[in-house]
Amino acid sequence: MAVFLSTYVNKVDRKGRVSIPAQFRQSLAKSSLPGTIYLWPSLNHQALEGADQDYLDVLSDSLESPDLDADEREMIETFIFGKLVPVSLDNEGRIVLPRELAEFANIGEEASFIGRRKTFQLWEPNALKAHEAALRDQVVRKDISLSQIVAKAQRGAAGRAGEGA
Amino acid sequence: MAVFLSTYVNKVDRKGRVSIPAQFRQSLAKSSLPGTIYLWPSLNHQALEGADQDYLDVLSDSLESPDLDADEREMIETFIFGKLVPVSLDNEGRIVLPRELAEFANIGEEASFIGRRKTFQLWEPNALKAHEAALRDQVVRKDISLSQIVAKAQRGAAGRAGEGA
DNA sequence: TGGGTGTTTATGGGATAGCATGGGCCGGTA
DNA sequence: TACCGGCCCATGCTATCCCATAAACACCCA
Numbered sequence: 593m594a595v596f597l598s599t600y601v602n603k604v605d606r607k608g609r610v611s612i613p614a615q616f617r618q619s620l621a622k623s624s625l626p627g628t629i630y631l632w633p634s635l636n637h638q639a640l641e642g643a644d645q646d647y648l649d650v651l652s653d654s655l656e657s658p659d660l661d662a663d664e665r666e667m668i669e670t671f672i673f674g675k676l677v678p679v680s681l682d683n684e685g686r687i688v689l690p691r692e693l694a695e696f697a698n699i700g701e702e703a704s705f706i707g708r709r710k711t712f713q714l715w716e717p718n719a720l721k722a723h724e725a726a727l728r729d730q731v732v733r734k735d736i737s738l739s740q741i742v743a744k745a746q747r748g749a750a751g752r753a754g755e756g757a
Numbered sequence: 758m759a760v761f762l763s764t765y766v767n768k769v770d771r772k773g774r775v776s777i778p779a780q781f782r783q784s785l786a787k788s789s790l791p792g793t794i795y796l797w798p799s800l801n802h803q804a805l806e807g808a809d810q811d812y813l814d815v816l817s818d819s820l821e822s823p824d825l826d827a828d829e830r831e832m833i834e835t836f837i838f839g840k841l842v843p844v845s846l847d848n849e850g851r852i853v854l855p856r857e858l859a860e861f862a863n864i865g866e867e868a869s870f871i872g873r874r875k876t877f878q879l880w881e882p883n884a885l886k887a888h889e890a891a892l893r894d895q896v897v898r899k900d901i902s903l904s905q906i907v908a909k910a911q912r913g914a915a916g917r918a919g920e921g922a
Numbered sequence: 923t924g925g926g927t928g929t930t931t932a933t934g935g936g937a938t939a940g941c942a943t944g945g946g947c948c949g950g951t952a
Numbered sequence: 953t954a955c956c957g958g959c960c961c962a963t964g965c966t967a968t969c970c971c972a973t974a975a976a977c978a979c980c981c982a
Contacts, residue, residue, distance in 0.1 A: 597841045599857075603943065607957085611942050615843075683959070684942080706839045709817065727835055730828065737801055738837065741829060742816060748824030768933070772967085776932050845968095849932080853967070 593646040594619040596707035601717055603702055608694065609686045610703050616712065617685050620644055629687065631714070632675045633696045635667075637723065640697045640714040647710050648676075689714075758811040759784040761872030766882055768867055773859065774851045775868050781877065782850050785809055794852065796879070797840045798861045802888065805862045805879040812875050813841075854879075 600613040612620075612629070620626050625645035634641050643651075651672070655665055679687040689699065697703075697716055704720045706713050715723070730736075765778040777785075777794070785791050790810035799806050816837065820830055844852040854864065862868075862881055869885045871878050880888070895901075 597838055597843060599839055605944065607944095609943090614941060686942085688957080706835070707841070708834045709820075709838050724835065727832055731800055731832055731836070736829065736832065738806070738816075738833075741825065741833060742819050745819035745822035745824055748822050770934065772935090774933090779931060847969070849970095851932085 593650075593710060594623045594644045595709055596705075596712040597709070598707050599720075600705045601702055602705065604689060604694070604699065608689050608691065609682075610689055611684065611686050612681060613705055614685065616705065616707070617681070628678050628680045631677050631679055631690065631693055632672055633693060634713065635671060637713070637715075638697055638719060639716075640693050640699075641711050642714060643711040758815075758875055759788045759809045760874055761807075761870075761877040762874070763872050764885075765870045766867055767870065769854060769859070769864060773854045773856065774847075775854055776849070776851050777846060778870055779850070781870065781872070782846070793843050793845045796842050796844055796852075796855065796858055797837055798858060799878065800836060802878070802880075803862055803884060804881075804888075805858050805864075806876050807879060808876040 594616075596616055596619060598613075598615060600615075602611050602613065604610050620629065623644040623646055629642050629644060630648055631640050631642050633639075651668075654660070655668060677690050677693060679690065681687055689703070694700075697714060698719065699714065699716045702717050704715045704717045706715065706720065759781075761781055761784060763778075763780065765780075767776050767778065769775050785794065788809035788811055794807050794809060795813055796805050796807050798804075816833075819825070820833060825833075840858075842855045842858065844855070846852055854868070859865075862879060863884060864879065864881045867882050869880045869882045871880065871885065
């Protein structure tokens with residue numbers, strides 16, 4: 593599955609086209625449908641989410657899981673699959689941002705791509721900055737550090753391994 | 758996984774290139790992706806963090822852990838993976854410092870590499886000196902010693918082993 | 923022990939290819 | 953006929969590759 597990293601700010605031209613960052617494209621090349629990405633409005637932010645075919649397959653499979661509540665399933669069916677737009681890359685590696693989606697995320701002349709590993713998000717650049725500033729406040733307030741988080745996750749994993757034995 | 762030790766100060770040329778210290782490169786040779794390192798802005802300092810592929814894999818796995826809060830996960834996705842830049846070494850063992858990252862850490866004509874075992878940090882040299890001075894103050898004030906720390910960690914390990922039995 | 927030699931490292935610059943971006947053309951459609 | 957979307961071409965910029973140099977270092981041999 594494609595892996596998306598880093599942040600890129602690209603222009604949206606008069607025709608509504610944006611270049612997909614080259615790094616993202618290289619990653620997409622490994623996907624099972626390299627010339628197409630899927631976009632949908634984020635559930636939690638005024639931004640767009642994007643992913644490749646393989647990610648959607650996984651998502652689709654998890655909908656079959658009996659562990660999901662009916663209303664969780666209903667939400668995903670409606671808001672993800674119901675809003676999903678497949679867009680294809682042109683020869684220059686650009687997509688046309690569907691107007692509806694661009695309006696939802698308030699994207700005008702520029703768009704920020706931010707990688708989130710298996711998916712990426714598309715933001716209006718200033719909105720993204722504001723979002724990041726808010727998050728960074730939390731990092732400071734809670735005094736979070738990376739090594740702390742890794743340690744926490746690994747302690748948890750070790751604990752679960754112990755239970756099993 | 759690569760191990761990074763010691764401090765090195767190298768020049769940043771007009772194109773934004775820096776030599777990775779030879780010692781770091783030799784360590785990287787054992788990594789699963791020897792020609793590439795990953796850089797991102799530190800969560801806690803005005804500096805950059807760097808690591809190899811293997812460390813990132815561990816980090817990525819930690820994100821799948823159910824022990825993390827949703828907002829911790831969101832922070833890591835945004836601030837680590839969202840900012841993470843893969844940079845590859847050229848034939849001379851140099852990388853180009855991504856401009857936003859150099860600006861974040863206020864790095865100009867010189868950069869200090871400081872090994873932190875599994876990761877390393879990149880600082881503007883004077884900023885690093887100031888940081889070290891501040892830290893050393895704390896060591897004195899809190900009367901910290903190495904043997905103390907080792908003893909403390911070993912007491913803790915013994916305790917946890919006891920629980921398990 | 924000291925000089926010499928070869929190698930590795932850090933650094934600089936020029937050439938080249940790739941990328942983001944903009945504009946134009948053509949065919950279909952309302 | 954006017955518009956819209958899809959395709960191709962043109963441009964400037966940036967990053968990548970390649971080669972050159974100087975200093976530091978290790979090694980060898982007299």
